[in-house]
Amino acid sequence: MQALYAQLLVGLINGSFYALLSLGLAVIFGMLNIINFAHGALYMMGAFVAYFLLNNDYLSIGYWPALIVAPIVVGIFGMILERTMLQWLTGLDHLYGLLLTFGIALIVQGVFQNYFGSSGMPYAIPDQLKGGMNLGFMFLPIYRGWVVIFSLVVCIATWFLIEKTRLGAYLRAATENPTLVRAFGVNVPRMITLTYGLGVGLAALAGVLSAPINQVRPLMGADLIIVVFAVVVIGGMGSIMGSIITGFALGVIEGMTKYFYPEASNTVVFVLMVLVLLVKPTGLTGRAA
Amino acid sequence: MTALTDDTLPVAPRAIRDEMIVFVVMALLLASVPFTGIYPFFVMQALCFALLACAFNLLIGYGGLLSFGHAMFLGTAGYCSAHALKVWGLPPELGILVGVAGALVLSIVTGYISIRRQGIYFSMITLALSQLLYFLYLQTPFTHGEDGIQGIPQGHLFGVFDMTKPTVLYYVVLVGFLAGFLLIYRIINSPFGEVLKAIRENEPRAISLGYRTDQYKFLAFVLSGTLAGFAGSLKVFVAQNASLTDVHWSMSGEVVLMTLVGGLGTVFGPVVGAFAIIAMQQYLAGFGQWVTVIQGSIFVICVLTFRRGVIGEIAHYLRRSL
Numbered sequence: 001m002q003a004l005y006a007q008l009l010v011g012l013i014n015g016s017f018y019a020l021l022s023l024g025l026a027v028i029f030g031m032l033n034i035i036n037f038a039h040g041a042l043y044m045m046g047a048f049v050a051y052f053l054l055n056n057d058y059l060s061i062g063y064w065p066a067l068i069v070a071p072i073v074v075g076i077f078g079m080i081l082e083r084t085m086l087q088w089l090t091g092l093d094h095l096y097g098l099l100l101t102f103g104i105a106l107i108v109q110g111v112f113q114n115y116f117g118s119s120g121m122p123y124a125i126p127d128q129l130k131g132g133m134n135l136g137f138m139f140l141p142i143y144r145g146w147v148v149i150f151s152l153v154v155c156i157a158t159w160f161l162i163e164k165t166r167l168g169a170y171l172r173a174a175t176e177n178p179t180l181v182r183a184f185g186v187n188v189p190r191m192i193t194l195t196y197g198l199g200v201g202l203a204a205l206a207g208v209l210s211a212p213i214n215q216v217r218p219l220m221g222a223d224l225i226i227v228v229f230a231v232v233v234i235g236g237m238g239s240i241m242g243s244i245i246t247g248f249a250l251g252v253i254e255g256m257t258k259y260f261y262p263e264a265s266n267t268v269v270f271v272l273m274v275l276v277l278l279v280k281p282t283g284l285t286g287r288a289a
Numbered sequence: 290m291t292a293l294t295d296d297t298l299p300v301a302p303r304a305i306r307d308e309m310i311v312f313v314v315m316a317l318l319l320a321s322v323p324f325t326g327i328y329p330f331f332v333m334q335a336l337c338f339a340l341l342a343c344a345f346n347l348l349i350g351y352g353g354l355l356s357f358g359h360a361m362f363l364g365t366a367g368y369c370s371a372h373a374l375k376v377w378g379l380p381p382e383l384g385i386l387v388g389v390a391g392a393l394v395l396s397i398v399t400g401y402i403s404i405r406r407q408g409i410y411f412s413m414i415t416l417a418l419s420q421l422l423y424f425l426y427l428q429t430p431f432t433h434g435e436d437g438i439q440g441i442p443q444g445h446l447f448g449v450f451d452m453t454k455p456t457v458l459y460y461v462v463l464v465g466f467l468a469g470f471l472l473i474y475r476i477i478n479s480p481f482g483e484v485l486k487a488i489r490e491n492e493p494r495a496i497s498l499g500y501r502t503d504q505y506k507f508l509a510f511v512l513s514g515t516l517a518g519f520a521g522s523l524k525v526f527v528a529q530n531a532s533l534t535d536v537h538w539s540m541s542g543e544v545v546l547m548t549l550v551g552g553l554g555t556v557f558g559p560v561v562g563a564f565a566i567i568a569m570q571q572y573l574a575g576f577g578q579w580v581t582v583i584q585g586s587i588f589v590i591c592v593l594t595f596r597r598g599v600i601g602e603i604a605h606y607l608r609r610s611l
Contacts, residue, residue: 094409100589103587230413270417271421
């Protein structure tokens with residue numbers, strides 16, 4: 001039973017990353033009509049920024065500040081991308097956004113691979129979160145518990161921001177009809193830029209969280225983003241809460257598969273995607289696209 | 290969905306005569322390669338990728354469907370052919386047939402699943418399916434995992450043509466490529482191809498005219514996948530191996546890049562794009578991962594400034610379809 005709970009925890013952690021990433025994808029898709037293929041590369045950048053901050057002799061900034069600084073740095077990088085490139089795709093077919101961001105992902109990953117090779121670099125768990133707790137039925141490493149709870153809080157906060165605040169209301173309105181919202185005097189292009197920054201910042205945050213668990217590697221986001229795409233196909237991008245729940249649920253299912261049938265653990269999400277498409281082609285949360 | 294067509298595709302009516310002239314010139318140029326001293330292996334490799342890119346272009350350029358998993362057909366056909374040739378000891382013609390049949394079955398299954406969603410979702414689904422297949426091939430014993438199937442015998446095609454000789458092999462691959470190219474050209478110019486274009490331009494309207502658009506898209510997917518498989522089977526004879534790189538998502542990305550560089554929805558664009566990208570990889574092989582960076586940069590430049598591609602720009606300038 002110990003092993004089952006351990007895999008369940010691993011599943012919850014992967015689920016946190018799926019949720020944070022698919023949430024960002026959904027928010028970006030809503031405003032920019034672009035599927036951000038660079039999401040995995042920017043997740044990786046988040047982890048690398050944390051790594052640099054810690055290992056730079058002059059800075060040696062630790063985990064806690066990195067948790068805030070890395071998403072901001074990567075978010076600004078994303079906003080520059082949006083201003084210089086993505087904004088020119090308005091009105092073009094969806095596929096160009098996919099191709100452009102795929103190119104950006106190749107560039108970012110290639111540059112990092114040139115300087116750091118393909119092997120992983122360790123990132124130490126901060127002192128405050130070292131060690132573990134005995135919960136009676138299992139041993140819980142504190143850092144892993146922290147990742148799950150913190151991700152959940154961030155996801156809920158993002159949901160609250162978009163669904164319950166005035167800013168979120170503007171955002172949702174601009175998703176439905178940008179021209180009309182502009183007519184009301186809202187600066188929609190700036191909102192689009194900030195939205196891209198927000199989505200990308202969430203990816204970077206996931207990167208920082210995963211650095212102590214998965215090591216820091218240039219290709220850490222390359223395979224992950226494909227799984228997240230499958231998550232997005234299963235959940236649909238219509239609802240924020242849908243993305244969060246689907247992300248966590250698929251992580252847990254993947255973890256259970258690792259326990260019961262390890263051979264299928266890296267294919268189970270894709271198989272589930274096939275099943276969902278066969279039964280309910282529009283995805284679980286239902287809006288046709 | 291009009292942006293793709295407005296910006297990238299030549300508006301001039303198709304000029305079959307022009308295209309046939311270009312085709313004959315291309316065929317003659319390629320046929321003369323063994324007399325020029327150009328390394329035939331390079332051209333053969335490029336021909337296989339050119340056919341793959343043409344098959345991919347059938348789907349994106351004429352059906353408006355961006356598949357991000359076309360490597361799965363290349364790799365699957367490659368594994369099937371390699372297995373048939375090496376383990377079953379079949380002659381080359383049957384080996385190719387087994388590979389193409391494998392790709393046909395795979396494209397029927399994956400087409401049935403992926404055609405249920407459109408646009409951006411279709412791309413994500415094909416990518417996810419090819420990743421699923423990648424992990425399957427990583428684990429099943431018949432693909433030999435990371436090693437791949439190596440040392441594949443080339444044999445005698447139809448018992449006559451000795452494919453161990455580079456020149457003979459070259460002409461076999463060339464004939465295969467030209468046959469595949471002409472078949473795609475025939476499909477594009479058939480009534481079926483016209484309906485496909487109508488669906489790409491305006492699907493609701495095509496539906497209202499009574500076309501079962503899903504069936505057309507499914508058939509286009511199967512044709513494209515099977516032809517991509519044919520390219521994979523030919524590639525087995527050139528490379529004499531079948532490995533996981535052929536199924537990897539980066540290969541799917543390269544096919545997209547080739548077609549984009551040459552020109553989406555042009556007849557000759559994918560061929561030009563394939564030669565350009567393969568040549569680039571050949572000359573820049575010493576630069577390691579910078580090749581990835583350069584490929585990414587080409588993607589960005591093409592999408593931002595050069596959406597018609599090489600052949601698309603030329604066709605636009607000449608006001609002809611190419």
